[in-house]
Amino acid sequence: MRILLFLATNLAVLVLVSLIFNLLGFESILMANGVDLNLTALLVFCALFGFGGSAISLFLSKWMAKRGTGTYIVTQPRNNDEQWLLETVHRLADEAGIGRPEVGVFPSETANAFATGWNRNNALVAVSAGLLRRFQPNEVRAVLAHEIGHVANGDMVTLTLIQGVVNTFVMFFARIIGHTVDRVVFKTERGYGIGYFIVTIVAEIVLGFLASMIVMWFSRFREYRADAAGASLTTSNDMIAALQRLRVEQGMPSELPGELTAFGIRPGTSSLGQLLRSHPPLEDRIRALQS
Numbered sequence: 001m002r003i004l005l006f007l008a009t010n011l012a013v014l015v016l017v018s019l020i021f022n023l024l025g026f027e028s029i030l031m032a033n034g035v036d037l038n039l040t041a042l043l044v045f046c047a048l049f050g051f052g053g054s055a056i057s058l059f060l061s062k063w064m065a066k067r068g069t070g071t072y073i074v075t076q077p078r079n080n081d082e083q084w085l086l087e088t089v090h091r092l093a094d095e096a097g098i099g100r101p102e103v104g105v106f107p108s109e110t111a112n113a114f115a116t117g118w119n120r121n122n123a124l125v126a127v128s129a130g131l132l133r134r135f136q137p138n139e140v141r142a143v144l145a146h147e148i149g150h151v152a153n154g155d156m157v158t159l160t161l162i163q164g165v166v167n168t169f170v171m172f173f174a175r176i177i178g179h180t181v182d183r184v185v186f187k188t189e190r191g192y193g194i195g196y197f198i199v200t201i202v203a204e205i206v207l208g209f210l211a212s213m214i215v216m217w218f219s220r221f222r223e224y225r226a227d228a229a230g231a232s233l234t235t236s237n238d239m240i241a242a243l244q245r246l247r248v249e250q251g252m253p254s255e256l257p258g259e260l261t262a263f264g265i266r267p268g269t270s271s272l273g274q275l276l277r278s279h280p281p282l283e284d285r286i287r288a289l290q291s
Helices: 002-024 028-034 039-059 063-071 080-096 130-135 136-153 154-182 194-233 236-248 258-263 281-288
Strands: 100-108 113-116 124-128
Touching: 002 039, 039 154, 039 258, 063 100, 063 113, 063 124, 080 100, 080 130, 080 194, 100 130, 113 136, 124 130, 124 136, 124 194, 136 154, 136 194, 136 236, 154 194, 194 236, 194 281, 236 281
Parallel strands: 100 124
Antiparallel strands: 113 124
């Protein structure tokens, strides 16, 4: 159902944008200024790459997560910890009303966990060996409930949709800017000159930076929702205790690959400040649960 919604939303976005451009006469304005550009064809082209790339990443997310982190999938528990982990995840999934996900452990001393997968009824939830070993059972359970919350909320599909939309518009407007500069400033009459390629690349970098702020805003927003889901599946005190424990270990570097940072429970670091962080500060998340 979520995949159908994903496809329907993508189509609706394309139709809406095309309709707005036609109503505003944007293409006629460009042509009046010597810019011969088929906006509808360009929009469809950018959408195929923008949404297509995001969709491929979504469908391959479980496979890439397993390969990227070296996650061991627990099917036949080898010890009491793995038995408890498997039973706890399955119990939380049943309480959340979703299919039981695959359960994994990845070799990292940093306390972390993540959830991924395109299907909320066939997802993957994994924790680091360090978290499983050092955290108290109630804290581990709260972390697992947080990840189950991501799955139940459909965060992976929603983030992919948003990423596809911003990818499309970054490509779309970067090429309009490049084409316009190439025709108006560099006076290229046929084909594309070097100005088009240079300006398009620069515009993609600038617009991509702005688009990342939008994606990271949603990523931070969904962390609060997952914390709330974790608190409802366990208790607020347990969820707060888990976040406080993570805060104690905040100085340890995250060992998750870059593409999985947004799906982990620990906040990643960003040299560009709060706007490009995938997670809110742990202090803010704790205050939200206490309020």
